[in-house]
Amino acid sequence: xxxxxxxxxxxHADVLPEGHYSAPPADLNVLDPKVWSRTVGRTAEGRVTVxxxxxxxxxxxxxxxxxxxxxxxxxxxxxAWSDAFGxxxxxxxxxxxxxxxxxxxxxxxxxxxxxxxxxxxxxxxLDAGMPAxxxxxxxxxxxxxxxxxxxxxxxxRIVLDSFQEIVRVSHIAERLGRRQRVQIRVTVGxxxxxxxxxxxxxxxxxFGIALAGGQAAEAVRRxxxxxxxxxxxxxSHIGSQIFDMAGFEVSAxxxxxxxxxxxxxxxxxxxxxxxxxxxxIAYTSDDDPREPHEIxxxxxxxxxxxxxxxxxxxxxxxxxxxxxxxxxxAFTLYxxxxxxxLEGLRTYVSVDGGMSDNIRxxxxxxxxxxxxxxxxxxxxxxxxxxxxxxxxxxxxxVRDAFLPADLAPGDLIAVPATGAxxxxxxxxxxxxxxxxxxxxxxxxxxxxVRRETEEDLLxxxxx
Ligand code: LLP
Numbered sequence: 001x002x003x004x005x006x007x008x009x010x011x012h013a014d015v016l017p018e019g020h021y022s023a024p025p026a027d028l029n030v031l032d033p034k035v036w037s038r039t040v041g042r043t044a045e046g047r048v049t050v051x052x053x054x055x056x057x058x059x060x061x062x063x064x065x066x067x068x069x070x071x072x073x074x075x076x077x078x079x080a081w082s083d084a085f086g087x088x089x090x091x092x093x094x095x096x097x098x099x100x101x102x103x104x105x106x107x108x109x110x111x112x113x114x115x116x117x118x119x120x121x122x123x124x125x126l127d128a129g130m131p132a133x134x135x136x137x138x139x140x141x142x143x144x145x146x147x148x149x150x151x152x153x154x155x156x157r158i159v160l161d162s163f164q165e166i167v168r169v170s171h172i173a174e175r176l177g178r179r180q181r182v183q184i185r186v187t188v189g190x191x192x193x194x195x196x197x198x199x200x201x202x203x204x205x206x207f208g209i210a211l212a213g214g215q216a217a218e219a220v221r222r223x224x225x226x227x228x229x230x231x232x233x234x235x236s237h238i239g240s241q242i243f244d245m246a247g248f249e250v251s252a253x254x255x256x257x258x259x260x261x262x263x264x265x266x267x268x269x270x271x272x273x274x275x276x277x278x279x280x281i282a283y284t285s286d287d288d289p290r291e292p293h294e295i296x297x298x299x300x301x302x303x304x305x306x307x308x309x310x311x312x313x314x315x316x317x318x319x320x321x322x323x324x325x326x327x328x329x330a331f332t333l334y335x336x337x338x339x340x341x342l343e344g345l346r347t348y349v350s351v352d353g354g355m356s357d358n359i360r361x362x363x364x365x366x367x368x369x370x371x372x373x374x375x376x377x378x379x380x381x382x383x384x385x386x387x388x389x390x391x392x393x394x395x396x397x398v399r400d401a402f403l404p405a406d407l408a409p410g411d412l413i414a415v416p417a418t419g420a421x422x423x424x425x426x427x428x429x430x431x432x433x434x435x436x437x438x439x440x441x442x443x444x445x446x447x448x449v450r451r452e453t454e455e456d457l458l459x460x461x462x463x
Pocket of ligand 1: 094096097115138237239240241276277278279320321322323324360364420421425
């Protein structure tokens with residue numbers, strides 16, 4: 001995840017400290033379209049706009065910190081994924097990246113399916129009108145109550161994650177007089193090249209059932225015997241923020257091998273495979289993500305080839321992108337509160353949010369960029385660390401980046417690519433109020449998740 005130290009070019013300090021940064025961009029006013037959502041631009045006066053609205057107006061109307069979600073971009077990405085995979089495959093948006101009623105309606109309108117992994121996500125999906133048969137239910141420890149609600153609602157599939165769950169889901173389905181469509185999640189033994197906490201297909205971890213040692217084959221054996229279950233396929237999710245397609249190829253190959261073993265042992269050709277989510281996005285200009293059509297082509301080719309070699313009918317493929325759809329569509333807008341130059345080190349820029357609205361930097365050492373958006377500036381670049389207002393020094397939003405040296409309190413700065421796993425992982429640490437999510441489209445902005453209030457906090461505090 002790290003870039004090389006690159007101390008070159010004009011700066012406020014003669015010697016720059018070691019860090020994960022590249023040289024400052026030639027012009028700090030330029031917004032790289034790789035990391036900013038599609039309708040973001042800058043007016044002739046230097047103010048940044050999204051969906052045709054200036055961020056200064058957005059800040060006045062909605063306050064800061066706030067997430068601004070580019071609805072046109074979100075919908076375009078949904079369409080790019082479903083067009084790339086076509087009618088022979090299914091795209092499930094992974095709701096854990098960010099879920100709200102509005103998002104569910106957009107997904108529905110754009111023809112996508114939805115992956116949920118908790119009762120809360122299921123409730124949001126159903127409440128906003130997602131047809132149950134287009135919902136997949138995930139999780140390594142679904143409660144009986146969650147399983148009951150999912151089966152009763154008629155979800156299209158439950159992804160089984162353990163031997164206990166195979167029996168649990170079958171019993172609940174039988175009690176409800178149903179036969180639940182299920183997939184079995186396997187771990188294929190791939191070491192995905194990503195942060196340890198978001199890699200999920202090596203064997204020493206909590207998700208899925210290992211292919212190794214015949215565990216997954218045994219799970220299939222058991223599932224096929226149970227009356228409450230209709231086993232429709234095998235699921236594999238290898239991790240998150242992955243750029244290299246090789247891991248997906250190995251995963252697809254091993255899943256197809258299991259399908260062939262199942263056919264040989266039981267005379268059953270399972271009709272579906274799900275290759276999970278995990279496709280990386282550009283957080284900085286150094287990241288080069290794959291386009292959905294390249295991903296679809298690579299996955300289709302490998303599955304078709306492996307199936308032909310094993311003399312299997314090609315199963316229906318599904319994928320579960322979360323970050324790749326919503327991640328690039330939002331930025332977080334902050335107001336600068338203090339600017340503190342540390343001689344010979346860097347300048348600390350404190351904003352009105354922090355690790356409560358973006359925990360990813362502290363948790364995964366994630367890299368972000370930042371830009372001055374309320375005006376343009378021709379001042380020299382200065383090396384900054386953007387920090388929040390929380391009571392710990394690990395409260396870092398952007399570890400190393402460049403902002404103009406004339407940055408001052410009251411300026412608005414924005415961190416792009418915060419659509420995924422920022423609002424959904426936001427917390428109330430230090431009794432911070434979680435920021436709103438504002439959808440912007442064609443010159444109109446509307447709150448889709450409102451800002452938390454102190455009354456919201458006190459309402460839960462019943463002591
Ligand atoms: N499918 C399954 C079964 C998953 O567990 C996940 C993510 C996805 C799909 C979607 O993955 P995506 O396409 O969004 O990478 N909080 C971490 C990411 C955790 C991902 C958990 N599972 C982060 O902020 O990077």
